[in-house]
Amino acid sequence: MTTKRILAALATASAAALVLSGCVAKTDVAASDALAVTSTDGTCEVSSGTATSGTLAFDVTNEGADVTEFYLLAEDGLRIVGEVENIAPGASRTLTVVAQPGEYFTLCKPGMLGEGVGRTAFTVNGDAVAIDGEDAELKQQAVYLYAAFVKDQVENLVPQVDALVTAYESGDDAAAQALFPQVRAYYERIEPVAEALGDLDPKIDYREVDAVAEGLDWTGFHRIEKDLWVPAQDALNADGETPAWREWTPSTPDERAAFGDQLISDVAELDEYVHSDEFQAALDEQGVAGLSNGAIALLDEVATGKITGEEDWWSGTDLWDFAANVEGSKMAFSLVRDFAESKGEDGAALVEEIDAGYAALDESLATHGSLADGFIFYPELTDADKRELTDLINALAEPLSQLTVTVLE
Numbered sequence: 269m270t271t272k273r274i275l276a277a278l279a280t281a282s283a284a285a286l287v288l289s290g291c292v293a294k295t296d297v298a299a300s301d302a303l304a305v306t307s308t309d310g311t312c313e314v315s316s317g318t319a320t321s322g323t324l325a326f327d328v329t330n331e332g333a334d335v336t337e338f339y340l341l342a343e344d345g346l347r348i349v350g351e352v353e354n355i356a357p358g359a360s361r362t363l364t365v366v367a368q369p370g371e372y373f374t375l376c377k378p379g380m381l382g383e384g385v386g387r388t389a390f391t392v393n394g395d396a397v398a399i400d401g402e403d404a405e406l407k408q409q410a411v412y413l414y415a416a417f418v419k420d421q422v423e424n425l426v427p428q429v430d431a432l433v434t435a436y437e438s439g440d441d442a443a444a445q446a447l448f449p450q451v452r453a454y455y456e457r458i459e460p461v462a463e464a465l466g467d468l469d470p471k472i473d474y475r476e477v478d479a480v481a482e483g484l485d486w487t488g489f490h491r492i493e494k495d496l497w498v499p500a501q502d503a504l505n506a507d508g509e510t511p512a513w514r515e516w517t518p519s520t521p522d523e524r525a526a527f528g529d530q531l532i533s534d535v536a537e538l539d540e541y542v543h544s545d546e547f548q549a550a551l552d553e554q555g556v557a558g559l560s561n562g563a564i565a566l567l568d569e570v571a572t573g574k575i576t577g578e579e580d581w582w583s584g585t586d587l588w589d590f591a592a593n594v595e596g597s598k599m600a601f602s603l604v605r606d607f608a609e610s611k612g613e614d615g616a617a618l619v620e621e622i623d624a625g626y627a628a629l630d631e632s633l634a635t636h637g638s639l640a641d642g643f644i645f646y647p648e649l650t651d652a653d654k655r656e657l658t659d660l661i662n663a664l665a666e667p668l669s670q671l672t673v674t675v676l677e
Contacts, residue, residue, distance in 0.1 A: 301325070302325040302326065302327045302362065303315050303316055303319065303324065303325065303326045303327065304327050304329070305326050305327060305328040305329065305338055305374070305376070306329055306331055307328060307329065307330050307331065307332055307336045307338060307355065307376040307378065307386075308331050308332040308378070309332040309333055309334060309378050309385075310332075310378075310385055310386075311376075311385060311386050312338070312374060312375060312376030312384070312385055312386025312387075312388070313386065314326070314374050314388065314390065317388065317389065317390055317391065318390070318391045318392070318393060319367065319390075319391075319392050319393070320392070320393055320394040321367055321368055321369045321392050321393065321394035321395060321396065321397050322366065322367065322394065322397050323364065323365070323366055323367075324364070324365055324366075324367045324392075325362055325363070325364045326338060326340070326350075326352075326362065326363040326364075326365075326374075327360060327362050328352060328355055328360060328361055328362070328363065328376075329359075329360045330355045330356065330357055330358065330359055330360070331357075331358075332357060332378050333357055333378075334357065334378045334379040334380075335354060335355065335356055335357070335378075335379065335380055336355045336376055336377060336378045336379070336380070337351060337352065337353040337354070337355065337376065337377040337380055337384075338351065338352050338355070338361075338363060338374070338375070338376050338377075339351045339373075339374070339375045339376075339377065339384070339420070340363065340365060340367075340372055340373075340374060340390070341372060341373040341374075341375060341387075342370075342372060342373075343370060343371040343372065343373075345373055345387070346595070346599075347417070347599055347602070348413055348416045348417050348420060349365065349367075349372065349413070350363050350365035350413075351363065351413075351416045351420075353380065353416075353419075354380075366397055367392045367397075368392065368396055368397060369392050369393060369394055369395065369396060370391075370392055371389065371390075371391055371392075372389075372390040372391070372392065373387050373388065373389060373390060374386070374387070374388050374390045375387045375388075377420075377423065380423055381423050381426055381427055382423065382424060382426075382427045383424060403607075406607075407555060407556045407607070408552070408555075410556055410559065410603050410604065411551050411552060411554075411555060411556065411558075411559070413603070414551060414559055414600075414603060415542075415547065415548055415551055417458075417599070418458050418461055418542050418547075419542050419543060421454045421455075421457050421458045422454070422458065422535075422538055422539045422542050423539065424454050425451070425454040425455055425535055425538075425539075426535055426536065426539050428447070428450070428451040428454060429451060429531060429532055429535045430532060431447060431451075432444055432447045432448060432451045432492070433492075433528035433529070433531060433532055435447060436492055436495070436496070436524060436527075436528050437521075437524050437525050437528045439521070439524075441495075441496050444492070444496050445496050445497070445583070448489075448492070448493060448496065448583060448585065449580070449583070449585035449588035449589070449642075449643075450588070450639075452489060452585075452588065452589060452592070453588055453589075453591070453592040453639055454592075455472070455473065455489075456588075456589045456592035456593050456596070457592050457593075457595060457596040457599075458542075458596070459473070459566070459569065459593070459596075460562055460565055460566065461538075461542065461547075464550070465538070465541060467484075468534060468537060468538060468541075470482070470484055470488075471487050471488055471530070471534045472487075472488045472489060472531065472534050472535065472538070473488055473489055473490065474486065474487075474488060474490065475490050475578070475579070475581065476490060476491075476494065487527055487530045487531065487534075488527075488530075488531055488534070489531065490580075490581075490582070491527050492527055492528070492531065493580065493582045493583050494582050495518060495519050495524065495527075496582070496583065497582040497583045497584075498518075556603075556604050556607060556675055556676075557672050557675065557676055559600050559603050559604050560600070560601075560604045560671045560672040560675050561672050562596075562597075562600045563597045563598075563600035563601040563604075563668055563671060564597075564665070564668050564669060564671065564672070566593045566594070566596045566597035566600065567593070567594070567597045567661060567664060567665055567668060568665070569593050570590050570593045570594060570597075570661055571658070571661050571662070571665065573586075573589075574586045574587070574589050574590040574593060575590065575654065575657055575658055575661065577646045577647075580646070583645075584645035584646040584647050584648075585643075585645065585646070586646040587633070587636055587637065587643035587644065587645075587646060587649075588639060588642075588643055590633065590657075591633055591638070591639050591643070592639065594626075594629060594630070594633065595639075597668075598626050598630075601622060601626070601668070601671065604671070604675050605619050605622070605623075607675045608671060608674045608675050611674055611675075611677050614674070615674050615677075618667055618670055618671070618674055621667040622664065622667050622668060622671070625660070625663055625664030625667060625668075626664065628660055628663070628664075629657075629660045629661065629664055632656055632657060632660055633657070636649070636653070
């Protein structure tokens with residue numbers, strides 16, 4: 269795993285229906301036309317489940333006891349197309365977006381942690397709407413939405429890590445094994461963010477061989493992983509030479525408590541950072557070039573770690589990480605694809621080639637499972653399976669390598 273990345277990697281808006289908070293196509297909607305949203309500690313009620321394409325305003329009132337957020341999500345339920353946060357109890361804020369025809373979800377997040385409440389389908393009817401606004405404004409809004417996506421992923425990661433650590437520290441290894449790859453998916457989608465934070469990523473996600481090579485205390489996901497999956501008697505360590513069994517000693521309950529508490533603390537530090545002005549300033553400095561380079565960096569993460577089976581050496585859950593990295597790369601591309609496509613015939617052809625590359629990779633990966641239902645374990649892949657995935661990654665990497673320069677033309 270490389271530890272120095274350009275600070276970017278994910279995206280939050282669909283390519284076909286880019287919705288930019290604050291970038292409106294026509295006169296702002298009148299207050300009487302706004303959709304009313306009521307957020308409580310357990311519900312998220314929107315006054316209508318349908319709207320006509322164009323400028324939409326959601327007036328969000330927090331009637332709960334905790335600070336809340338409101339999201340408009342794309343059809344996949346993952347990409348954020350608009351959000352408003354930090355709505356104090358008793359307060360109201362408005363989210364304004366340009367909504368293209370399509371299917372969406374609305375969602376509130378009391379306490380600004382976890383999966384949120386009241387996820388409800390929301391349909392936008394009508395015709396496609398032209399997006400007005402200066403190029404610089406649109407690009408800045410893309411960066412804002414990326415920041416919102418990262419915060420959402422970490423807000424989900426925090427309670428998921430708590431659940432994993434609770435099972436691990438209590439000795440419920442079966443439950444912890446089931447949670448392990450699912451929890452890591454949130455981290456893998458935003459991995460370059462953490463990798464830019466000095467020693468935080470080594471604490472959270474270093475493999476044993478990397479920690480030993482750099483003389484670091486080995487903690488984080490993979491230290492927990494080693495406790496959860498006992499190596500076979502004839503297995504070799506990640507270096508390919510040392511018998512794994514000889515170096516494996518079960519952690520004591522006190523050691524498990526220390527490793528678990530450390531992971532919780534480090535993820536809390538990550539959560540604090542992504543909600544800081546420093547984080548937003550770092551993204552602003554990188555701009556859309558950072559997002560474009562992030563699509564490339566996450567695919568490289570797959571090629572150098574996941575496809576080799578080196579990332580989750582103990583558990584064999586590499587395909588979960590693989591899928592999350594590809595998801596992040598694809599969304600990063602979706603956030604800048606319109607900028608690339610606007611660069612004439614060459615830009616449009618590049619976008620078409622990248623779209624086809626992602627589709628082929630997704631199709632191949634789907635034959636082995638999914639993040640929702642689980643994948644086969646890495647040792648179950650045949651050599652032919654690995655070659656096919658490698659070839660598809662390499663085929664996609666070539667046009668992606670041209671993306672940043674095209675976006676910046």
